[in-house]
Amino acid sequence: MEEKWLVGVDLGGTTIKMAFISMDGEIKHSWEIATDTSEKGRQIPASISRSIDEKLAEFMKTKDRLIGIGIGAPGPVNEDDGSLEVAVNLGWENFPLQEILERETSLPVAVENDANVAALGEMWKGAGNGAKNLLCVTLGTGVGGGIIVNGEIVHGTNGAGGEIGHITSVPIGGAPCNCGKKGCLETIASATGIVRLAKEELLTASEDSLLRDYKGITAKLVFDAAKEGDKLANRVIEQVVFHLGLALANLANGLNPEKIVIGGGVSKAGGALLEPLKTAFTPFAFPRVAQGVEIVPATLGNQAGVIGAAWLAKQKLS
Template sequence: MEEKWLVGVDLGGTTIKMAFISKDGDILHSWEIATDKREKGRHIPASIARSIEQQLLECKQTKNRLLGIGIGAPGPVNGEDGSLEVAVNLGWENFPLQEILKRETSLPVVVENDANVAALGEMWKGAGAGAKNLLCVTLGTGVGGGIIVNGEIVHGTNGAGGEIGHITSVPVGGAPCNCGKKGCLETIASATGIVRLALEELSNSINNSRLRDNKEITAKLVFDAAKEGDELAKRVIEQVVFHLGLALANLANGLNPEKIVIGGGVSKAGDTLLEPLKAAFTPFAFPRVAQGVEIVPATLGNQAGVIGAAWLVKQKLSKSMGV
């Protein structure tokens, strides 16, 4: 009897990553398509369904080979019906994604927030493997996150659990955040936040810095300059790791996780970020919490989403059907 496959889908504002994945979490076949945002994104579910059928043909398989579809979507997801109240990048409002995709594919569909899905991927096959209590933080254009307790994602009352990027880091006089608040961690520890801090330092300082030689400043440039001893860049990174370390320590004090997984584009700075982050984290962490936790870089990269989405549907089916 042929082993059944899971379908993992990572829905982004520019591309949709997809994969056929074994029940053990191995990627068997992966591909991506452009996100069709015409007419407020109403064509997205049909384009996903069509693409899955095309790839089945290429793999010389039928839909009978598939167990179900897990999908990570950008925005708060209603756990009851898999709908999204809003997904700004896609043009969605009160969009019944699970219902439509189920109708388009005739397969079981499970929908979850994309940051949560990435966290599940890292727990299953990545840096968090073996841990059932972990924090996953994604440092990219914004700051995303997922909190996993006893192997389950924390959703909270209305699906907004795990909004690590919107922990208030600067309670008075903080920079405005896209969420409508001010002083969020996202305004400091994201790539855009790092650039903002660097530009502030440059305008307030007369000191020489190699950053002044660049027309456009990026987070990578700031990390590279800090690594080479640039004092202004080092001050920026000190601010970033101070606020990130404080936020993660406060979360850890409440959750006592086994691992804190750091992913996203900013995490590519490696030890230039992780070593000072560990040093900033420890003074704010309850000693027993600090002893029990390991801060590690994410390992799955762009595959975290599709793997986590596949885990999601596997778990759902195992609970309902004993798969």
């Protein structure tokens, strides 16, 4: 008998990543398509369905090979019916994603927030390494997060659990965040936040800095300059790891996780981020919490989403 496959879908604002994945988490085939955001994203479910059909035809397989579809979507997901109240980047408002995708594909569908799905992927096949209590933080354009307790994603009352990026880090006089609050962790520890802090330092400090030589500053350039011993760049990194370490320690004190997994583009700085982060984290962590936790880099990269989505399908649909 042919082995059954799960379909993992990671729905982003510009691309949709998809994969056929075995029941034990092995990617059999992965591919991506462009996200069609025209007509307020109405065509997205149909384009996902069409792409799955095309891939099945390419491999001369039929739909009964597939158990179901797990999908990670950008925004808070309503657990009851797999709908999204809002997904700004896609143009969705009160969008019944699960219902439409099930209709389009004739397959069962499980929907979850994309950051949560990435956390599930890291738990199942990545840096989580089977840990059932973990925090997953994605440092990219924004700061995303997923909290897993006893192997289950924390959703909270109305689907907004795990919004690590919106922990208030600067209570007074903080920079405005896209969420409408001020001083969120996202305004500091995201790639965007790092660039903002660097520009502020360049304006207020008169000292020489390698960063003055660049027209367009990126988070990577700040880390590179810091590695070269640039004092201004190092001050920026110190601010970032201080606030990130404090926020993660406060979360860890409440949750006592086994692992804190750091992913996203900013995490590519590797030891230049993780070593000072561990140093910043420890003084704020309850001693027993600090003893029990390991801060580790994510290992699945761009595949965390599709693998986590497949895990979701496996748990909910098989």
